[in-house]
Amino acid sequence: MASVAGLVAGALSMAAVEYVSVSSQVDIETADLAREQQELDNMPEEELQELADIYVSRGLDKKLVHEVAVQLTAHNALEAHARDELGINEITQANPLQAALASGAAFLVGGVLPLLVSLFMPLDNMVIYQYVFAILFLVILGTLSALTGGSKVINSIFRITLWGSLAMGVTAYVGSLF
Numbered sequence: 001m002a003s004v005a006g007l008v009a010g011a012l013s014m015a016a017v018e019y020v021s022v023s024s025q026v027d028i029e030t031a032d033l034a035r036e037q038q039e040l041d042n043m044p045e046e047e048l049q050e051l052a053d054i055y056v057s058r059g060l061d062k063k064l065v066h067e068v069a070v071q072l073t074a075h076n077a078l079e080a081h082a083r084d085e086l087g088i089n090e091i092t093q094a095n096p097l098q099a100a101l102a103s104g105a106a107f108l109v110g111g112v113l114p115l116l117v118s119l120f121m122p123l124d125n126m127v128i129y130q131y132v133f134a135i136l137f138l139v140i141l142g143t144l145s146a147l148t149g150g151s152k153v154i155n156s157i158f159r160i161t162l163w164g165s166l167a168m169g170v171t172a173y174v175g176s177l178f
């Protein structure tokens with residue numbers, strides 16, 4: 001029962017946090033883009049100079065930047081300012097609901113594993129079974145994530161098992177206190 005409760009609570013809180021986080025990000029980007037568009041409408045000369053200065057700071061030749069800034073402004077002024085001034089690469093924004101569902105579903109998939117352990121392993125020494133299997137699952141997860149991302153497997157396993165063990169240790173300690 002504790003495992004099921006943890007699974008549901010964890011999946012919902014992950015989804016909620018992800019939704020709030022992505023929504024705030026979208027709000028900030030929307031506000032930034034609206035302000036940028038207003039600046040482009042109100043002071044196009046200053047904005048052109050601003051874009052040119054940005055390219056100078058990135059190492060482009062001073063004689064070249066004016067032409068670059070003029071052409072990019074003519075092509076899509078807001079896109080150029082979003083990318084080079086605000087650092088927003090894609091104006092097509094993230095969908096908070098989609099992010100929340102992905103996060104909640106990922107938690108469910110991972111959280112089912114300790115639930116299976118609690119269902120199928122003997123009740124005696126359940127705490128030890130949970131720890132051993134949790135470490136095993138973390139090793140598998142670390143391997144998968146390293147192989148997917150193309151990074152070093154051993155580093156990934158070390159990082160995920162170290163922090164996973166620390167998190168479990170602190171959780172168990174706090175639990176035993178109360």
Ligand SMILES: [Zn+2]
Binds near residue numbers: 039050081
């Ligand atoms: Zn600008």
